[in-house]
Every structure is written in C-alpha cells, then in structure tokens.
Amino acid sequence: MPTEMIQAEKLIYEYDKRDEEGNIIGSERAIDGVDIDVPAGSFVAILGHNGSGKSTLAKHMNAILVPTGGTMWVDGRDTKDPDELWNVRQTAGMVFQNPDNQIIGTVVEEDVGFGPENLGVSTDEIWQRVEESLKAVGMLDRRKDSPNKLSGGQKQRVAIAGVLAMEPKCIVLDEPTAMLDPNGRKEVIRAVEELRKKKNVTVILITHYMEEVIEADQVFVMDDGHIVMHGTPREIFSRVDELKSYRMDVPQVTMLAEALRKRGLNLPKGILRREELVEALCQLR
Template identity: 80%
Template sequence: MDMVQTEKLIYEYEKRDEDGNVIGTSRAVDGVDLDVKEGQFIAILGHNGSGKSTFAKHINAILVPTEGSMWVDGKNTSDPGEIWNVRQTAGMVFQNPDNQIIGTVVEEDVGFGPENLGVPTDEIWQRVEESLKAVGMIEYRHHSPNKLSGGQKQRVAIAGVVAMEPKCIVLDEPTAMLDPVGRKEVLKTVQKLRKQKHVTVILITHYMEEVVDADRIFVMDHGRIVMEGTPKEVFSRVEELKSLRLDVPQVTILADELRKKGLNIPAGILRKEELVDILCQLE
C-alpha cells in the first residue's frame, strides 16, 4: 500500500514587492511524481534550494499543492476535511528542536501532541513512557529541555511525534544542527523506531552517510526529481551527484578513484567494510 503518493505535484511561492503586492511566482516544486510504500525508509537529497524541504511540508499539509495532488495513506492533502486525519497520519520533525519543543519538562512536552488529539489521560502517560524509552530518554523525563544537548533535544522532539502514533514520520534535516555524535544518536533512534513500530520514514538530508540504509533515494534539483534508485544505484553515479553539488560518501569516492586507476572494484561501494573486503580479495 502507498503511504505517500504524488501526481505532477507543483508548488509556487508568490513573490511580493516592498508594499506586499504580488509581482510574480517562483516554482519550488515542479511536477513531482513519487510513491512511498508503507514501512519503507526513503531519503530525499538535494542541495539548498532544490525544493526538498518544500516538498516535505506537503506531506502533513503544512503546504498544499498549487497544482497536482498529494495523497497520504489514501487521503488527499488538498481536501480541507482531511487535514486533521493527514496530520495524525504523518508527523514532522524539523531541523531545529527548539522550534518544536514547547514544554518546560520533557515528559509534558512529549505528552502535548497526544493531549491535543484527545487521547485519554492514562493512555497519554503510557505513550509518553513508551516513546521516551524508544528514543533512550526515559531517565530525562523530569528534566528541563533547556538543559539537554542538541542530540538529546532532537530525540525528545522525535518522542513527541512518536507519542502521537503516526504511520509516517517525516524528518526535515533533523541532524543539520548537530555534531557527528548527535547525528548518530538521532539516526540510530529513527532506525530503531522504524523496526519496532513499522513506521514509514522519510528523511530529508544533505548528509550522504545518513542514507546508505535507505530502501530508496530520490534526488531533487530545481524542484524536480532528477535521480532515483537504491543507495547503490544512486551512489554509482558519482560524477552526476557532483554535478548536482552534492557530496558523496568518502568511501564511495575512494572506490571510484581506485576503479579509475584500473582496480576491479564495482560501482556503488557504500561502506568501509565493503571496500576492505573487496580489496582483500584482489590478487
């Protein structure tokens, strides 16, 4: 079953002058067709301004299409009568957790979403406990979010979304403000949740190392999908990725350079261990 499906999705921003008059439009998403199956881990890549974050905001109807359609779990996001259901189905985690955390105590913040959904009090506290355990933050339940590290705050933000029990979690550059340790914490948490809860995960990022475990990758440029495939298929196209101003995992670049030097190394190497095994087998 499709969790997310788009058909010729277009979104245009209005351009305004200093007096607020509309002087034109700018197309941020341009004719996107995309399907995401239930339970998949999908990554959307692209340089700044490629349209990936604008696209992400359509998944829980923060934005609605100018033209074309988006369906989330079979619900049309352009239908005002479905907005509540769409937002219960797809939860979003943004890159800055401070924009998403509103409670003065961790457990109260995590319980805020379910409370707004009308979940009974006993069930709210059960969900809070389960969500904090799932992201490894249960021992911080009585702490102030202000005293947490960036990675810990982001895990609390994820717990707040998980407590709402969405079928799909959209992460819009959730590690952009974190150090390498924080990035690993958050990604490990997301993968654990996907396996435990069977949620669909859509990750928007420009860190290539974060997407090597994705089921499928979509690459955006100027609002269009210009490349798609498995991680191995996408990262086999090193020169094309570079032309799109995207980084490539270091081990992939190294393998590509060794192949150019004549070594019998396949395209699309994603992990150091994989490259080491291949090098050890060469005569």
C-alpha cells in the same frame, strides 16, 4: 486510487515573488511536477542541496503546505481536503530541523504529551504513550528534565518521541541532523533506525548528509524542484559524477573507490561502507 503510504502526482508548489515594496513581480516554483511513491513500512530518503525544494516537499506530506497543482495523498487521504487535515497530520508526524523551535513543553514529558493532548486522548493513555515513546528513543530517564538542559541530539530524540506519541503511521524528518554535531547526528540516526525496526513505521528522511541514507530502501535526489535521480542507495552512489553535478557530496569511501576504479582497479560500482571497500580491495589479489 492511491494505495501507497505517501503518494504525489505531478505535485507543483508555486509562490509569489515580491520586490522590496511587496508587489508581486512573478512566481517561483519550489516544486515542479514531482511524482513520488512511498510504500508503507519503507525507509525513503530525499536528498538535495539547499533550495532544491526538498523541505517544501516534506511540508506537503504534513499538509502544512497545500499543493498549488497536482495532488498529494497521505495514506489515501488528499491533503487538500480540509476535513482530513487533522487525520493527515496524525498519520504523518513531522520532525523539524531546529531542536529548540519545536519543543513546546517546559518539561520533557509534557512536551511528548502535547500531541496526544491535542488529539483528545484520555489521560491514562497519554501517560502510557509518553512512557512508551520516551523509551523507544532512549530518553526515559530524562523525562522530568527541562529541555534546555539537553544536548541537540537529545532534544531531537525528544521531538521524535513527541511525534511517536501521536502514533503516526509515517514519520517525516526534515533535516533533523542539520544543526547537530557529528555525535548528535549519529544519536538521532540510530534512534530513527531503531524505531523503524521496532515499530514498523514508514520513515521519510530529508537530508543532505549522504552517510545517513545508506540504510534507506529508496533514495530520491531533488534539484531545482524536480526529482532528478531515483533508486536504491547503491544505484545512486554508483553515479558519482551525476551526483556531483547536483552539488551533492558523495561519501568519502565511495569517492575513494571511484577514484581507484578510474585509475584501472577492478572495483565494483557503488561502494558505500568502509568494510565493503576493504573487502573489495582484498579480493583483488
């Protein structure tokens, strides 16, 4: 019996490959035998380059996709069970990549209220939840605005608020920053970190920006449908060459530290932040 917030066992997702006329010419495995455990309340990051299967994995956590082999449990519920579908979706809220394509409402607060409306929450409670969620992501002062007037980062924060208003135990963010500029990216990541501290929700962040996973408790690296690396950010980033072989970019500071280490400087492995590198360099003398 699964006890973790999210647990996958030998997860397989296969889809048919078709030629131009639509005839099936074989099948492709987007996910191939993935085991993953995410304890409640933790912050887990999943890294991978394009086509590594990380988004497909994320969609399993919300039962948008159902595994063709193996099992995925969300808070002890099997996502394959049609009776549990709406419970699974309420437990694991999902934020997608494109900020424009996931905002349904034409006014910020109406969009945030969309989820609770679907759950059949009473009107008074919807208002309360909307206010709380918008406050949690720092968008309360824009509640009456049209989403079209917001920046990308702000739209993503509204999308996060929309998920929060459903009071999920777990939030899955599927490359929430991929379409944003650096400022928007910082804004969103800061909002996610705030949430984790204040609301104690489990966060699963799918990304290909290394800088965003430094705070994570655990990092999984995916390549070609498999989990190829697993550990704390420090452990992962100390294996620079291996990461590069999976076409991942290592944070600049880590790269510099690694290069210096190879030249014979006595630096520790897995340096993640600029301050750490400065500290370590000062220790040398």
